[in-house]
Amino acid sequence: MCGIVGLFLKDPKLEPRLGQLLTDMLVTMTDRGPDSAGIAIYSGAEEGQAKLTLQSASPETDFADLDVALAKAIGAPVSVAVKSTHAVVDLPAGKLDAARQALASHRPAIKVMSAGESIEIFKEVGLPKDVAARFEVAKMSGTHGIGHTRMATESAVTTMGAHPFSTGADQCLVHNGSLSNHNGVRRVLKKAGMTFETENDTEVAAAFISHKLQEGKKLGEAMEATLTDLDGFFTFVVGTKNGFGVVRDPIACKPAVMAETDQYVAFGSEYRALVNLPGIETARVWEPEPATVYFWER
Amino acid sequence: MQTFDLEAEGLRALNSALHALKGQTNMTAWEVINPKGAHAIAAGVDAPVEITVRGSTGYYCAGMNKLATIRIKGSAGPGVAENMMSGTVIIDGDASQYAGATGRGGLLVIKGNASSRCGISMKGIDIVVHGNIGHMSCFMAQSGNLVVLGDAGEALGDSLYEARLFVRGKVKSLGTDCIEKEMRDEHFLIVEDLLRRGEADAKARPEEFRRYGSARKLYNFNIDNAQSY
Structure with missing residues (x-):
């Protein structure tokens, strides 16, 4: 099954509550997939700054003195906030690539979960309530976010196999379903220069969209292309720095419900996920049509 | 009128109470409040009663219904009235x-x-x-x-x-x-x-x-x- 939730805020007054609202929505979806859970939060960044979210299986050693080591390697000030197995690194935007290279050579066991100006991704094996508590997601503020709770079908239950997948700056994707042509698409994308961390089908979908965006396509066009080039069952929810999108395959057997008010656009695999949002009683609630791209950008 | 708060009392209590109604009963009118998209609300009812659900429902509401009239004052999730045998199910909103x-x-x-x-x-x-x-x-x-x-x-x-x-x-x-x-x-x-x-x-x-x-x-x-x- 898998459960997906998403929230795109239009009203800045709700931004301090993004983490709390998204956590509640995701916990409601726990019985759709208890293997692992993850959340992407777009929390904004200061002008000229960027963020890396890192993950390590041995955070005590990998994250020790990481700020000093990275600052030295890239020649710029760096701050590191460790949260359990993850760490968020704040650094000058122009130093992102240098920092990734330094990490790969100095601390090769560290995995990069996300990179960009706004995005932070936290994901682990376990129940949504435990994963959210571990990373204190409920305390986070932001403009939009996506959550996923996984019932694995296509690859192993591991931290890296959890969603969201991020394959480009400030981009992420979550998926309910399974793809049948992901090996073929992965080969094509590898030839085009995309890199992969897992054998997971969803990572291929994320990279497919990132590759289209790299080619200069707009978010809507990139999502439209999934309908012709990806084979299988899918409901995708996609995040970018300024946007939030939804697309379902033409058969549309993976459930989806959306709600929109003046304050937000919300997505849930089931209506249950949306019932505690403010103003849901008077929201426009609908089921997204098959093979139709929906997206919102600010 | 029997009013049942689904959020407070839970799905099993509701469906057990409804399943206990057999044949003729004097508890003919039921109202379910706070459904909040829960699954399997009023599934398997087998009595000529009237049930009104005040809100939207999740999967399989009114599944296998026999004899009952079930009104959903909201929208219904996937599989509403699946394998209904008899009776009536009326949804005011959309159905998945x-x-x-x-x-x-x-x-x-x-x-x-x-x-x-x-x-x-x-x-x-x-x-x-x-x-x-x-x-x-x-x-x-x-x-x-x-x-x-x-x-x-x-x-x-x-x-x-x-x-x-x-x-x-x-x-x-x-x-x-x-x-x-x-x-x-x-x-x-x-x-x-x-x-x-x-x-x-x-x-x-x-x-x-x-x-x-x-x-x-x-x-x-x-x-x-x-x-x-």
Whole structure:
């Protein structure tokens, strides 16, 4: 099954509550997939700054003195906030690539979960309530976010196999379903220069969209292309720095419900996920049509 | 009136109380508050009672219903009234995929739109949809009637048996072995009766509908197609 939730805020007054609202929505979806859970939060960044979210299986050693080591390697000030197995690194935007290279050579066991100006991704094996508590997601503020709770079908239950997948700056994707042509698409994308961390089908979908965006396509066009080039069952929810999108395959057997008010656009695999949002009683609630791209950008 | 707060008392308590009603009962009117999209609300009821659900429901609301009249004052999730045997289910809002699937009897009324696979494999249920229905509706539908005041999506009635499909609006495409058929006197009577019972007689007239049914070409093995297998 898998459960997906998403929230795109239009009203800045709700931004301090993004983490709390998204956590509640995701916990409601726990019985759709208890293997692992993850959340992407777009929390904004200061002008000229960027963020890396890192993950390590041995955070005590990998994250020790990481700020000093990275600052030295890239020649710029760096701050590191460790949260359990993850760490968020704040650094000058122009130093992102240098920092990734330094990490790969100095601390090769560290995995990069996300990179960009706004995005932070936290994901682990376990129940949504435990994963959210571990990373204190409920305390986070932001403009939009996506959550996923996984019932694995296509690859192993591991931290890296959890969603969201991020394959480009400030981009992420979550998926309910399974793809049948992901090996073929992965080969094509590898030839085009995309890199992969897992054998997971969803990572291929994320990279497919990132590759289209790299080619200069707009978010809507990139999502439209999934309908012709990806084979299988899918409901995708996609995040970018300024946007939030939804697309379902033409058969549309993976459930989806959306709600929109003046304050937000919300997505849930089931209506249950949306019932505690403010103003849901008077929201426009609908089921997204098959093979139709929906997206919102600010 | 029995009022049941689903959030406070839980689904099992509700369905146990409803399942305890057998045959004639003096507790004939029930109201469920705070449904909040929960699954399997009032599934498996087998008594002539009236149940009103004040809000939207999750998967399989009113599944396997027998005798009861169940009103949903909101929208319904996937599989509403699945395998209904008898009674009536009326949804004020929209219904998600496979509404009324495999239903054997009774009447399902959807006042909004129904999404994909509405009435899939229906076996005697009557379904009235005031709005539109999605793709693959009535796939392999065996008997019963579907009345749609709006439009139908792709592949309506694919591999249809003997269910009768009446659509007032556009049909995006017909599925394999589904064809348009003549509206005869008995069909106008069926539609008239269902529009009235489906609370839609003020919205549409029987002569506005077209009928679709099985071409019956898939009923028997055709030796000319042997090389295709």
